[in-house]
Amino acid sequence: MCLGIPGRVVEIPDGYHDQVALVEVSGECRKVNIGLLENDPARPGDWVIIHMGFVVEKTDEAGARAALAGLRLLGRGEQP
Numbered sequence: 001m002c003l004g005i006p007g008r009v010v011e012i013p014d015g016y017h018d019q020v021a022l023v024e025v026s027g028e029c030r031k032v033n034i035g036l037l038e039n040d041p042a043r044p045g046d047w048v049i050i051h052m053g054f055v056v057e058k059t060d061e062a063g064a065r066a067a068l069a070g071l072r073l074l075g076r077g078e079q080p
Contacts, residue, residue, distance in 0.1 A: 004049035004056060005071065006064035007032070009042050021055070023048060 007023040007030070019035040021042055034042045034055045042048055047064040048055040059067070 003071070003074075004051045004067060006059065006067040007048055007050055008064070009034075009044050009046045009048060011044055012042070023050065023055070025050070 005025055007025040009021050010024050010029055011022040012018060012034070013020065013022065018041065019033055020031050021034045022029045023032050024030075030050075032048075032050050032053055032055055034048075036054055036056060037048075037058065040058060042055060042058060047059045047061055049057045049059055049064075049067060
């Protein structure tokens, strides 16, 4: 299992050969690699899970909220 950070795709800038997207994570935009999603490409508005700068899967808003809640629990040292 890996720890993934949820984010929402804001933009896929031109010139990156569809490998990089701007993703909003906790109010900040970050460039992440979306190349692992070649069978189901990310589009603006999609929720994704990021691990070490790579989008590893798409999710929905509920999945993103659950992932963020889990990360918050880990940060407090609590057990779910």
